[in-house]
Amino acid sequence: MQLILEKRAQASGLMNLCSPMLAILLTVVMGGLIFAAMGKPPLTALYIYFIDPLTSWWSIEEVLVKAGPLVLIGVGLAVCFKANVWNIGAEGQFTAGALMGAIIPVLWGEWQSPFALVAMLFLGALGGALFAFIPAWLKTRFGVNEILTSLMLVYIAQLLLDWMVRGPWNDPHGYNFPKSASFEGWHLLPMWGDGRMHLGLVVSLVAALVLFWVMRHTLKGFEINVVGSAPRAGAFAGFSQTKMVWFCFALSGGLAGLAGLIEVAGPVGQLQPHISPNYGFTAIIVAFLGRLNPLGVIFAGLLLAISYIGGEGVQIELGISDKTTQVFQGMLLFFILMCDTLILYRLKWISTNPGQQTTGNAS
């Protein structure tokens, strides 16, 4: 007997929905095994990791605050991936957006008006989009693989931020700590709740709903779908592959940049060397877990947000390294890509015995 993958006649709609569930289940089981191997009680650890973050209001708030950027970046990436454009550098565009938007609080600190905030949001999105145009240009002009270029540009953006907060934009009253001056007044997003919930959450939700409508009902969504899944049919429909690359990088880069600006004008409140716990990379998992569907991305964003808070939880209560979060996120992406194979293929046992009269190896 031998286990083989057999191609299905057509993609399984059921598996498309079950695949993320199965991946989550496998992640939880593997996570339990890893906790046990580390000598921690697995059930308690899993409880702290996945359930505890939902048992108190402040931690639910924290989950929402973390889900905000994940969803905002994730919906952009979902559209991008649907079009078969692989922007892996959202983390860099996030950073570029934060830097560009911070021009106003850092250089025009005295401009205090609601328009200043609007200008910051605009500049944030613009910064992310412009930074994303670098891989878009390299791909459309020279055919350079966008996965590599967008990924490598992440480190450039991060080092640029690092240099800016230590050098030109260093807070003159900051005792030489690597940070900019704190943002104040209209340079911060309106907040509510216990002080961490902010306007950015609404922006994320609106972006997801708008993109859901675009993808489901408009010609643009149709174009994205066709160009991504059948490029020759896309050409037949008169859709340009090149324009699609620019559009995708503009959209996903813009949303990542906006998320970056929202993060520094919201929960962080200033520029500093580290402004993101890898939101831009985690959003890749969010996009896939959400089935590249903007509504699915909302739920996936919440789940991945829990993984951040849960990671902090097990660190505090059981003394496990906070790298656990990355292990869980990595396992989740790994398992979901693995389970996605089952959408197009089914597992089948076949007999390896080719028959009684025949000789030879028929494997």
Added chain:
Amino acid sequence: MLNNSNNNAQSTLLQVKAITKKFGDFYANDTLNLSIETGRVHALLGENGAGKSTLVKMMYGALQPTSGSIHWQGQQVSIASPAHARELGIGMVFQHFSLFEALTVVENISLALPPQLRQGDLSQRIADLSLDYGLPLNPAALVADLSVGERQRIEIVRCLLQQPKLLIMDEPTAVLTPQEAQALFSTLRRLVEEGCAVLYISHRLEEVKQICQDATILRHGKLVAEVDPQVETAATLAQLMVGASVHQVSRDSNDQVGDVLLDISNLSQKSSTPFGVDLVDVNLQVKSGEILAIAGIAGNGQGELFGVVSGEECNPNQSSISLLGQVSNALNINQRRCLGAAFVPEERMGHGAVEHLSLTDNILLSRHACNDTQSPLNRGWLGIDKRQLAKLNQAIGIDYDVRKSKEDATAGSLSGGNLQKFVVGRELNRKPKVLVINQPTWGVDAGAAALIRQAVIDLSRQGSAILIISQDLDEIFELADAIAVMSRGQLSPTYAAGDLTREQIGLMMAGSHEQSSQELGA
């Protein structure tokens, strides 16, 4: 050369007993029986979707039967894989070749051979064997430089090197000129004289009459008849395949030929891909009410010509294409559609239609740009007008007899013939003034082909100009008022359809009209 060359007495080589193959609830093959004798060419006939491929794949070990048995030289066998089938002595030449264009003939053959056959001077053996069987091949040639006919020879030689007792050929002449086909038939006759059996799958009934001794006819997965093709006529064979007499396409003489609606003059274009074909100085004119057919073997620049005429590849630097009197080189495909042109590409799936999308979405594919419907289909932020698309889908379904499992099925769920009717119907529904259609009925069953051809003729008689690109000479003679032939990117002058014979077209397909490079340079 072959093991059993001294064995000319007939005996049953392979027998299929009550074989059934189910895909889900669908019976692709339903209790089929078939027996193949040594030293004979056995035809397997049937429309698309009749179950021919499924049956052959089971014989070749690529599929496993749901029930029933296969007997090889009297013994029951279960053929686990193509490698196993080749070990038994079954060789197969597929319709679509699996060759690496960037490698040489000998490299391609070597890749597919079992290790024990790779030893020694393979090039010499290929050269000897191919000459011996009248399939001359240069082992050192790059596959990319070879014609389709030569590529097929590689596949055949690859099979013959393994000394098969049964050779399965899937529509081998679909890509050949009439002359190349005749050469192939002599090779097959030679093989059969040596005691080899051939299972010959084809749509072309004249051929079957010419070379086959037995014929098995399938319809809807069931065996409908086992006949002697020598005593049947092509018409009776067709009737058995389709299950009813095929509708005859009717065409009255056209006397209302009008203005030139599609004019291509001095069109030259370098291919954008390394293995594509450059178009060289193409000239043609199609008038209102006229059907011009371009004959030629696939891969001689027809795809490139379609791309340039449709505007999928536009070249603003030339002024060689004019549609309805307007120079159109700089226009993209949608702008050309809005002028009144419509296009049907060769590949239904992945080019003319998207497999996983619904039929209504597939209508949108080519109909979103020009407001030739009651109201615009694309309403911007308000979204696509899906109600109107549903109406269009219904109308196309009725007018062009598109049979589907549900009203708005996915394109992938339609059979080849029905999808082609849909793709053609989607364009004809617009009543285009110019229609360019590449391989209108390729791989389509006889019933669907007749419907499509009649619809094309009807459109031309309403005053549209129609350009057909086809490699099916029967189809060309049925439809065309005028014929030109394409080979290696060059187009012959246009002739009136009545002035050409099949043989003349065959010679032009092989390049008799081509200009040498010196002449072109002069």
